[in-house]
Amino acid sequence: MVSNLSQLGLSQLVQGMLAGHRLSLARLISKVENRDGDVSSVMEQIYPKTGKAEVWGITGPPGAGKSTLADVLTKHLRSLGKKVAVVAIDPSSPFSGGAILGDRIRMQQHASDPEVYIRSLGTRGKHGGLSHATKEVVLLLDAAGFDVILVETAGVGQTELDILRLAQTVIVVLVPESGDSIQVMKAGLMEIADIFAVNKSDRPEADKLVRELVTMVGMNPHDEHSWMMPVLKTEAQRDIGVKELADAVQQHQAYLTRSGQRDLKVREFLKNEVADILMERLVQTVHDAFKTPSGHQLLDSLAQRKTDPYKAADSLFET
Amino acid sequence: MVSNLSQLGLSQLVQGMLAGHRLSLARLISKVENRDGDVSSVMEQIYPKTGKAEVWGITGPPGAGKSTLADVLTKHLRSLGKKVAVVAIDPSSPFSGGAILGDRIRMQQHASDPEVYIRSLGTRGKHGGLSHATKEVVLLLDAAGFDVILVETAGVGQTELDILRLAQTVIVVLVPESGDSIQVMKAGLMEIADIFAVNKSDRPEADKLVRELVTMVGMNPHDEHSWMMPVLKTEAQRDIGVKELADAVQQHQAYLTRSGQRDLKVREFLKNEVADILMERLVQTVHDAFKTPSGHQLLDSLAQRKTDPYKAADSLFET
DSSP states (O other): OHHHHHHHHHHHHHHHHHTTOHHHHHHHHHHHHTTOSOHHHHHHHHGGGOSOSEEEEEEOSTTSOHHHHHHHHHHHHHHTTOOEEEEEEOOSSTTSOSHHHHHHHHGGGGTTOTTEEEEEEOOOOSTTHHHHHHHHHHHHHHHTTOSEEEEEOOOOSHHHHHHHTTOSEEEEEEOGGGGGGHHHHHHHHHHHOSEEEEOSTTSTTHHHHHHHHHHHHHHSOOOTTSOOOOEEEOBGGGTBSHHHHHHHHHHHHHHHHHHTHHHHHHHHHHHHHHHHHHHHHHHHHHHHHTTSHHHHHHHHHHHTTSSOHHHHHHHHHHO | OHHHHHHHHHHHHHHHHHTTOHHHHHHHHHHHHTTOSOHHHHHHHHGGGOSOSEEEEEEOSTTSOHHHHHHHHHHHHHHTTOOEEEEEEOOSSTTSOSHHHHHHHHGGGGTTOTTEEEEEEOOOOSTTHHHHHHHHHHHHHHHTTOSEEEEEEOOOSHHHHHHHTTOSEEEEEEOGGGGGGHHHHHHHHHHHOSEEEEOSTTSTTHHHHHHHHHHHHHHSOOOTTSOOOOEEEOBGGGTBSHHHHHHHHHHHHHHHHHHTHHHHHHHHHHHHHHHHHHHHHHHHHHHHHTTSHHHHHHHHHHHTTSSOHHHHHHHHHHO
């Protein structure tokens, strides 16, 4: 009975969310984030409604102005009548500092706009859980009918880079001070970026950074069918260059469709989603197996070096 | 035949490593890091020789002086006749900048000492691969007979925090400038730290940070059996306070044994190691399954929203 009731609760929340109720959406996101309740049943119900939203990633070093840029991009998208959701991944590291809270408060200028939804995901996930939960939250927002979902990360680790893979277009935000480390970052940047934004471009050295990025992009192997990553100057705080940035994203989205890349990205995302689901189950299964008497014995043998982790994995797999 | 030859090669490397040959160790580490060859057979051979080394984690924000501290700790441990290995995890983020290279070069003062081994692991892992490979590298160093293994990370993401779990004692290095963000970092710090080192403690505000940390530690729930995290002042560059830090680690190691915590940590590590192994296999299996004709069909159905990722995971699991 309890289980049925909770099922009913979830279905009602899903219905509410699809009907545009903000509170149902917020509660579903919390449930998915905290793996509270039958997440798989939620995802099964909403999945057919997904696949319509554009997902834009915004990443860059701390202090680059990502949140301000997300804020101003939201304003531009609203002026085009688009429904916008912003998902901000709070850094999972205890050393990342505290700028985030202020940023979130600033974004509240959109708080009264029913067509804008802003959500921070901050819980550090276990076993890649943050990355998986975030992707599912984006699917929820997609099903809820948002036209554009901005995913903002500080891009500081494997988890965040994994999350960025769900974006179709990734904007890498740099600031003139980033110039010194460009050579070091090069490989990583080229791998994730679709568009470069040199923000705070009123500062000295901005043009130098732009030139370096343009050179870097030009040296990347490409032919006439490749996407040439644009390098744009922005001053998010004064709303300079942000409209052009939004236009560049639209061009990239058109390129994705034209080139067939969009379909490849969707398939890659789906493969990883299925792998994530199986992985989450596996972790639970292993966790449970070690709680049984034979699991305890196995752990004893391991601790006494009578067996090794690979043989233990074999025997666990068989049972 | 080829497979037998490569087996023989690995066994010879393992024998060489156990006999103290540095080149065999270096080649085995590369193989484990790159998942090149039969890693499981290497681990099966070396596992019975593990469990003797002390593993110390060193983490903290960029610029806190972690590498210098590792360097001076190494010097102190050498003066006690201990064999020391240093594993430095290069940040996986493209935004982390380029201080690392210089640090590694500085550590070369130990390069001529055959009882010190220094290795950077820098490749970004797929699916948590970096974290798993790093743990296995530490097991290799343990089997190779190092008394203390220092694992240094910038602690900037899930991967790095996961790596820290293999350390028995974690030193969190902060600098006076970190003071402002202590409140924000609080929960994360208390979770990972066993010892706090306030480095660059000649700077203003050092005492203020020490007081804040002491207060924070005191407010943590504890009884007479708990470990009270010490807060130590260091100036690694001038070798001030580092001996006291090494002593504090020894006290923590003694506490782990006395309290039974060591055994719990070993068992937790082993559980995760087995889970990691199964996870690595699962990822490969899923990857392979999507290359088959039925895998392609499944992906088509997913892309067309005829099925959902959870149902797809079920059907993949059954086949």
